[in-house]
Amino acid sequence: MRSPVVTVGLRAGALDAAERLGRPVVAVVEKAPGPKASARLAGVVVAPFDPEAEPWESVAAAVRAHEPAAVVALTERSVPPAAHLAAALGLPGLPAEAAHRCSDKRAMKRAARAAGIPCADVVEAEDGLRGDEIVERLGLPLVLKSAVGSGSRGTVVVRDAAEVPPALPPGWMAESFVDGVEMSVESFVVDGEAVWISPTQYLEPAWSSLVPAPLPASDREAALGLAEAARVALGVTRGMTHAELFLTPSGPVFGELAARPPGGHLMPLIHHAYGADPWEAVLRLACGEAPGMPAEPSRAAAVRLFHPGPGTVVAAEGADAAQAMPGVEVCSLRVGPGDAVGTREGTGQEVGHVLVTAETAAEAEARLAAAVDAIRVEVDRRGG
Incomplete structure (x- = not known):
């Protein structure tokens, strides 16, 4: 039996990969998993994801008996806790300061600006500016967001000065609007060097x-260079990164960088495009092994998420027809007539998705469009 890995947070892709690699998993989570997931784990520790180091000494004591080989952060909230836990266990991990910079967008933007990296201008709630002063500083449109969080949850683009609050709520920030084409760059980092790097196009x-x-x-x-400069500025020396940026006429502009595997089904996209599982690469890298990712892709892969907005589902159909189309690898709808759907507050919320592959990007886009056209999800918004 190989030494286990400790995951801070729990995601199905990581658990599946650990089983394929013969690595037991000890999960540190904020809420106990259900019986099916628990049965697949070597241990579970329930603990609040406190950002401070001290509580993680007791968590370390709880997992030390398992003699883990590594600690891996799987979610945005788990990045600082994983850094503290790795330090408490004496295992390699992200430095606590770097984890903070990758989790708090205020600290992130300060570090980026200090390194001369192009990024949006920022006003923090702690600056104490009034709404009109924020507009004067940043102009319109501007972006309001929480300093901590992922998946664009709560992020609002404000185009009218009347919609800017009199003051920013504690823990919030405002940014100047970047007019550009959004994309991302994913990388695997070993000993401070990116050993694998790949760009992702945001079709929408x-x-x-x-x-x-x-x-x-x-x-x-230019995009890969900017993502690498941001990673270095934030102090990320190991693990997987997910950097978001904007392509503009004057060059790329940095958005954000996460020191953990991305969401939005990007991990399956990478798997299908490169022919190797990035979840396995995450775990191998954490355990001191080579990630094992091919340098070049063998094909293109594209995904579309579905969410009809709030309401009661009256129709959810076409998944079987889409699944039978050329290049469709996965097509799922997880709702049916009568199901209630809430408001989509972040990119992690969906009622299904379709993933396609093809020899070229253009063909992948065409196959995706055809599959999406075959699917219909409708809701009755009355009372939704």
């Missing part, structure tokens, strides 16, 4: 993505 931000992004050589070089 928050809804649809394609791997790898079919960028002109100059744009690709």
Whole structure:
């Protein structure tokens, strides 16, 4: 039996990969998992994801008997706790300062600006500016967001000065609007060096993505270079990163960087495009092994998420027809007539998705469009 890995947070892809690699998993979670997931785990520790180091000494005591080989952060909230837990266990991990910079967007933008990296101007709630002063500083439109969080949850683009609050709530920030094409760059980092890097095109931000992004050589070089500069500025020396940026006429502009595996089904996209499982790479890297990712993709992969908005589902059909189409790898709808659907507050919320592959990016886009056209999800919004 190989030494276990400790995951802070729990995601199905990581658990599946650990089983394939013969690595037992000890999960540190804020809420106990259900019986099916628990049966697959070597141990479970329930603990609040407190950002401070001290509580993690007791968590370390609870998992030390398992003699873990590594600690891995799987979610946005788990990045600082995983850093503290790794330090408490004496295992390699992200430095606590870097974990903070990758989790608090205020600290992230300060570090990026200090390194001379192009990024949005920022006003923090702690600056104490009034709404009119924020507009004067940043102009319109501007972006309001929580300093901590993922998946664009709660993020609002404000185009009218009347919609800017009199003051920012504690823990919030405002950013100048970046007029550009949003995309992301994923990488695996070993000993401070990116050993694998790949761009992702956002066909429709928050809804649809394609791997790898079919960028002109100059744009690709600039985007990958900016993502790497941001990673270095934030102090990320190991693990997987997910950097978001904007392509503008004057060059790429940094958005955010997460020191954990991405969501939005980007991990399956990478798997299908490169022919190797990035979840296995995450665990291998954490355990001191080579990630094992091919340098170049073998095909293109694209995904579209479905969410009809709030209401009661009256129709959910076409998944079987879409699944039978050329290149469709996965097509799922998890709702049916009569189901209640809430408001979509972040990119992690969906009622289903379709994933396709093809030899080229253009063909993948065409196959995705055809599959999406076959699917219908409708809701009755009365009382929804």
